[in-house]
Structure formats: structure tokens, C-alpha cells
Amino acid sequence: MSDTPIPELSVPELSGTIATAAKQVFGDRLPMAERYVAHLAGSGIERGLIGPREVPRLWDRHVLNCAVVAELMAEGAAVADVGSGAGLPGLCLALARPDLRLTLIEPLERRVIWLAEIVADLGLSDQVTILRMRAEQAVDSVDCDVVTARAVSALDKLAGLTIPLLHGSGEVLAIKGRSAEAEIAKAAKAIRKLGGVDTSVLVVGAEVLEEPTTVVRIRVGAAGR
Template sequence: MRSGFDRSALSQRLADGSRALGLSLSDAQLSQLMDYLQLLAKWNSVYNLTAVRDLSQMVTQHLLDSLAAVPAFAAATRVLDVGAGGGLPGIVLAVARPDLAITLIDTVHKKTAFLTQVKAELGLQNVTVKTGRVEQLQADPPFDVITSRAFAELKDFITWSSHLLSPDGCFLALKGVYPREEMERLPQGWTVVEVVALDVPGLGAERHIVRIQRGEQQ
């Protein structure tokens, strides 16, 4: 394992942050997230998974950032994470919500090879990994939530993946600053039903989660 990986200090930071988010993760879940962080740190130079190199920043910017979105998935059952990259938010969500079935898709084979390795090493039976463009993915049954973080403008995210969403389903897009202009350019037939500001412990930057469903803009 990578030298300099102070598991106990990083684990404490993660436990404190997840408590501050109101989540009650078990010791086993926290341990799975630390295993994931360790794999991310170990394989980052090979797979080019994230520009964030500092381990405590990885806890904040990746693990806690993704955990902050977990409550928005309360009613979800089948989730697709589009452009999952190194597994954010999909892997974190899969650990926090083992009852969810989560599919992660990315076009880049080396990233999905990493995700397959994470699935195996963490024993995540609720994760499915697909390689390819979301536009070409077929799903039967469809997903009730489609999510993404740092993927694409909202209109492209919706246009490329709406064929995979169930009639009553929703998109949950993780964004940084309030995406006012993107929300004004949604494709016809889609409407923003909620924008929640997320308070990620220690981040000091804006985060929002945008819920979009079928329907006309008011």
C-alpha cells in the first residue's frame, strides 16, 4: 500500500465529516470508504482518475462531497452514474446505500477497469460497471434516478441519457456554483423541481444538487 497513508487520521476526518452531514455510517462502511480511498490514491498515477493528490483533500473533495448528496437519493432504487470516472459519486453512494442497485458508466476503459477492481475489492454486489457512451447504453428496466458529477452541461446530460430514465424518474446533477444559466437552457419537456445547496464539511466552496423531472417549465 502507498506510503504516507495515515489511515487512522483520514478515517477520523471521514467519520467526523459524515456525522456532520447527519449520516450514520457503520464502522464497516467507513472502512470500505477508506479502502476505496486507498485504491484511488494507489492507482491514480496509472489510471489518471483525479487531479486531487492530497489525501485529506481527497476525503473532503471526493468522499464527503459525494456523501453530502446521499440524502437526495432517499427514494431511489435503481441509479445510473453517468461519466463515473474514478467512481464519484457512484462508488460512495453504493457503500452508503447497499440497498440501491447502481450502474456506473464511463467511456474510458482504464477507468472502468479501475471501477471493476474497486467493486471486487470492496465486495460491492450492488454495483454494475459499463464501458461506453451513455447515448448508446440500453437499460431494461430503466433507472429511477440518473446522476452525474462534473460530467456535462445539464442540457447535454439530459439529452444523452433521458432514454434511460423511467417515466416518473428524475435526474440528480451534482454541480458547483448555482447553475442558473444551465437551468435556463434545459431541453423542452424538462423542468427543475428543486435545487438544494449542499454544505460539505471543510470544503469552503459552493455545491448544489439539481433535481430535474419531465414536465414543462413554469
């Protein structure tokens, strides 16, 4: 972890319907979420984790888009986030749901260093663990109920990266776009081979977001029955 002091942060504006949604999703942790967004808009861009053009859309397209997925998770669930990158969705889920236990799996050192700095700054060290490794290497290190992923790979490949982390029981929640149904059709054989027993497309956050989040849910083992 870097010893570089964290500078004063400038928070991207939060107003209107997005402000209302953020208050509903993050509750009394909204100031922590605002600080996280400020990190994304600052060092996140400086270190290449987020593109500068994304700043105006950080709240709705990225942070809230990820955080609403928490509504699909049971109380106290252990969640592994594959390819965490800038903490999307892992840190968003941690901020929205203090009862969740998060393991962020990220192979790239510069991203892991940044994530560690942000977790420490936000005071999330008791809730969030960071593993610097590929998902394939993390199977023996992770015990979780849910695996999440966003913008990692197509579902046919993603299934092989995520389902083994469940050790035969649980569910994968993959944030996807309009191609979700087509990806499911292409990945169906691989999902079944890996133990997936039910795959569906869910839309979450419609009550708070103008553009709700599309999630592919793969249920594995007893969780799918």
C-alpha cells in the same frame, strides 16, 4: 478485469470534522470508504483517474461531497451514474447507502477496468453493475429511478445524456458548482423538450460538511408532479 494483485494501501489521514462527517455518512461502512479513498490516492493517481494534487482533498471535496447526495434518494432506488470515472459519485453512493442499486456507466476501458477491480476488492459486486458504454448507448440497458452525474458536461448537454435513461419517469441529480442557476437558464428549453417538468437547485450535506454540495435536480414525468 486485471489479475494484478492489489497492493497494501495507505489511507489519507481522516481526522477532525472530516472524520466526524465520514462516520456520520458511511456508518459501519467507513472502513470500506477508507479503503476506497486509499485506492483513489494510490492506483487512482497512477492510472490517471485522479490528479495528485487532489489527495489532501479526497475526503471533503470528492468522496463526502458525492456521498451526501444519497440523502435525496428513496429507499431501494435504482441509480445510474453517467460518466463514473473514478466512481464519483457512483461508488460513494453505494458505500453510503447499501440499499441502493448502482449502475456505473463509463465508456473508457482503462477506467472500467479500474472500477471493476475496486468493486471486487470492496465486495460491492452484488450492489454495483458496470457498463462500458456511452450514456447514449445505455438507454436500452438501464432501468433506473435516478440518474447522477458529476463533472461530465454543461447542463444543456448533460440533459440529453441523462434524461433518456429515465424512460419518462424519475429524476436527474447532477452535482454542480456556483454556475448551477446559469446552467439551468441555458438548458431550460432542452430540459423541457426532453420531458423535464421541474428543475431546481438543492444544497445537501450542510449539517456535516463545511462546504455543502450543490445539486441540480431535474424531475421527469410523474416524479415532477
